Amino acid sequence: MTALKIAFWACLFLVFYTYIGYGMLLWLLVAxxxxxxxxxxxxxLPPDEALPDVTFMICxxxxxxxxxxxxxxxxxFDYPQDKLHIVWVTDxxxxxxxxxxxxxxxxxxxYSPERRGKTAALNHGISQVTSDITVMTDANTxxxxxxIREIVRCFLDPQVACVAGExxxxxxxxxxxxxxxxxxxxxxxxxxxxxxSELYSAMGAAGELNAIRTSLYEPMPENALLDDxxxxxxxxxxGYKIAxxxxxxxxxxxxxxxxxxxxxxxxxxxxxxQSIWWLRKMLNPFRQPTVAxxxxxxxxxxxxITPVAMLALIPLNIALVLLHAGTVYTVIAVLQLLFYLAAxxxxxxxxxxxxxxxxxxxxxxxxxxxxxFRGMKYLYAHKGGGTWxxxxxx
Numbered sequence: 576m577t578a579l580k581i582a583f584w585a586c587l588f589l590v591f592y593t594y595i596g597y598g599m600l601l602w603l604l605v606a607x608x609x610x611x612x613x614x615x616x617x618x619x620l621p622p623d624e625a626l627p628d629v630t631f632m633i634c635x636x637x638x639x640x641x642x643x644x645x646x647x648x649x650x651x652f653d654y655p656q657d658k659l660h661i662v663w664v665t666d667x668x669x670x671x672x673x674x675x676x677x678x679x680x681x682x683x684x685x686y687s688p689e690r691r692g693k694t695a696a697l698n699h700g701i702s703q704v705t706s707d708i709t710v711m712t713d714a715n716t717x718x719x720x721x722x723i724r725e726i727v728r729c730f731l732d733p734q735v736a737c738v739a740g741e742x743x744x745x746x747x748x749x750x751x752x753x754x755x756x757x758x759x760x761x762x763x764x765x766x767x768x769x770x771x772s773e774l775y776s777a778m779g780a781a782g783e784l785n786a787i788r789t790s791l792y793e794p795m796p797e798n799a800l801l802d803d804x805x806x807x808x809x810x811x812x813x814g815y816k817i818a819x820x821x822x823x824x825x826x827x828x829x830x831x832x833x834x835x836x837x838x839x840x841x842x843x844x845x846x847x848x849q850s851i852w853w854l855r856k857m858l859n860p861f862r863q864p865t866v867a868x869x870x871x872x873x874x875x876x877x878x879x880i881t882p883v884a885m886l887a888l889i890p891l892n893i894a895l896v897l898l899h900a901g902t903v904y905t906v907i908a909v910l911q912l913l914f915y916l917a918a919x920x921x922x923x924x925x926x927x928x929x930x931x932x933x934x935x936x937x938x939x940x941x942x943x944x945x946x947x948f949r950g951m952k953y954l955y956a957h958k959g960g961g962t963w964x965x966x967x968x969x
């Protein structure tokens with residue numbers, strides 16, 4: 576029974592630490608850092624004539640429907656026009672994307688007829704960039720007008736090699752469950768990224784909005800499933816930092832429904848497992864102790880061990896209750912049962928077009944972890960290509 580108890584408490588600790596405990600510990604460490612060193616003060620930007628050249632790059636595949644909206648958004652940037660270069664990489668596009676872009680004289684189109692995926696498009700696009708900084712975003716995301724200036728401000732720190740902007744998820748209408756669940760997740764994720772960045776470095780940048788010192792970019796394997804994450808974490812491995820700023824943000828609609836959201840979650844989970852192997856040197860705490868602590872706590876656990884621990888809690892808890900191990904195990908078993916019943920009830924309500932927000936938290940949390948196992952299957956079936964089926968947005 577002792578072995579069962581040790582296994583049970585180890586699994587329970589992993590689940591708690593991954594989703595709650597790390598955030599609490601991170602907040603405490605940042606609070607201590609602020610007491611010792613004070614809060615960081617924003618660095619003033621140089622005058623416009625001294626600002627660096629920036630390339631704003633959009634990788635797009637068959638995105639003709641959003642070209643006008645994206646260009647309207649891009650033309651609203653508060654940055655000197657002579658220093659901002661707009662590049663669309665449209666490798667493999669077969670619709671009217673290139674034709675519509677031809678109506679914008681300030682746009683450079685980088686095109687190859689072969690579709691090899693986003694990573695190949697990034698490699699191709701950045702090989703054509705000559706500016707100091709490259710800002711990358713998706714075609715279907717809208718970026719705030721001050722974003723470029725805020726990103727450039729972060730690069731005034733010479734140790735910063737990559738800047739991660741904030742992702743904000745919108746729902747087209749109230750009650751759109753997938754979008755609201757995704758939005759809730761990203762609010763928590765953004766808080767963790769902000770604290771990670773303040774402690775030392777953010778652990779990865781999202782493709783919706785990120786930037787890199789162009790000279791530091793290294794071509795990535797075309798079968799990368801999380802190109803943005805691998806690209807940014809390679810720089811951390813080299814001793815640089817990823818700065819996070821919520822003053823530069825990208826807004827996009829959430830997934831159209833939970834089925835479409837599952838496509839994203841499976842690919843992200845598979846990409847996370849792939850990244851863990853590719854970046855396995857970063858797991859060594861003797862190389863960069865703080866980085867290893869943040870990387871394992873924020874990323875590795877939730878993509879690997881913790882979902883397995885969460886699943887293992889069910890039989891372990893049942894066994895301990897049947898063995899009359901103590902009241903505490905019965906209480907935890909009841910709590911587990913209530914959690915899964917809440918998730919199941921939320922699933923049933925959603926199928927009927929109804930939802931209850933508190934119940935949905937349990938459902939979405941379970942949904943995320945189930946998709947880690949689906950991601951394992953996805954990765955096993957992934958045969959090296961860099962393309963994937965895009966999730967439909969709401």
